Amino acid sequence: MENKSSYPIGVFDSGIGGLTVVKSLIQLLPNENIVYFGDTARVPYGPKSNAVVREYTRDDVNILLQHNVKMIVVACNTVSAVALDVVMQMSSIPVIGMIAPGAEFALKNSSSKQIGIIGTVATIQSKAYENTLLQLDSSVNCFAKACPLFVSLAEEGMFNHLATELIAKEYLTPLLQQKIDTLILGCTHYPLLKDAILKVTQGAVKLIDSGEAAALKVKEVLQQNNLLNENKDSPLLQLFVSDAPEKISKLCEQFLGRKPGAIRQIHI
Numbered sequence: 001m002e003n004k005s006s007y008p009i010g011v012f013d014s015g016i017g018g019l020t021v022v023k024s025l026i027q028l029l030p031n032e033n034i035v036y037f038g039d040t041a042r043v044p045y046g047p048k049s050n051a052v053v054r055e056y057t058r059d060d061v062n063i064l065l066q067h068n069v070k071m072i073v074v075a076c077n078t079v080s081a082v083a084l085d086v087v088m089q090m091s092s093i094p095v096i097g098m099i100a101p102g103a104e105f106a107l108k109n110s111s112s113k114q115i116g117i118i119g120t121v122a123t124i125q126s127k128a129y130e131n132t133l134l135q136l137d138s139s140v141n142c143f144a145k146a147c148p149l150f151v152s153l154a155e156e157g158m159f160n161h162l163a164t165e166l167i168a169k170e171y172l173t174p175l176l177q178q179k180i181d182t183l184i185l186g187c188t189h190y191p192l193l194k195d196a197i198l199k200v201t202q203g204a205v206k207l208i209d210s211g212e213a214a215a216l217k218v219k220e221v222l223q224q225n226n227l228l229n230e231n232k233d234s235p236l237l238q239l240f241v242s243d244a245p246e247k248i249s250k251l252c253e254q255f256l257g258r259k260p261g262a263i264r265q266i267h268i
Helices: 019-028 050-065 077-082 084-090 099-109 121-126 128-136 149-155 162-176 190-201 210-224 245-256
Strands: 009-013 034-038 071-074 114-119 141-146 182-186 206-209 237-241 263-265
Touching: 009 019, 009 050, 019 034, 019 210, 019 245, 034 050, 050 077, 050 084, 050 121, 071 084, 071 210, 077 084, 077 099, 077 114, 077 121, 077 128, 099 128, 099 182, 099 206, 099 210, 114 121, 114 128, 114 162, 121 128, 121 141, 128 141, 141 162, 149 162, 149 190, 162 190, 182 190, 182 210, 190 206, 206 210, 237 245, 245 263
Parallel strands: 009 034, 009 071, 034 237, 114 141, 114 182, 182 206, 237 263
Antiparallel strands: none
């Protein structure tokens, strides 16, 4: 039987927000080879119809499958909410989304079971997080809010800008009025805005990074399938985008916490 443990993990997102998930994967699984695709030509996915998101998802998965990946990580909450079944139908390899790991992690961290959820319009309208949380614990109270401007602010690198803080206050105040003790950052772009969010919440709310939770799930599934890469020789990180690789290079460094190396463009 062919040993697939050295094959890369495939990760995709609507843009470069999914690099926050890649960062978590590198920290947790430093030996793994990773192929990342960010659909920067068509970001954001959140405001688009479910049918369009599902169409884009097929394109994204086909790109990753060309790189012989051993697992696909859907580092996009919108796709995880409305098109995870598309990913699973296209391949027999393990697939990890953002919703279930984020919901499980939030429940573990909430003492009052008053949980807030922020995400794109598509993610919030799908009620994917609420449904998953309620399946896990029927006594939980969920309070959801779409934050459509957050993706653009993150993609523009406006992490600590006054405008970001003002918009965060506008979005989060209704949730804070519900006395939430835990807040799911239901979009992989949102961890980059943590500083602005923390200023608004004044540190009184536990922030749940769905990407960190997903990375823990990835490790668990790789172990279960004997797919952990034990080879410690210089793991490869390959980055692909569908538009503007030169513009994105600086931002990738902020998302990843390190210089990203060559970023190649793929035309869809």
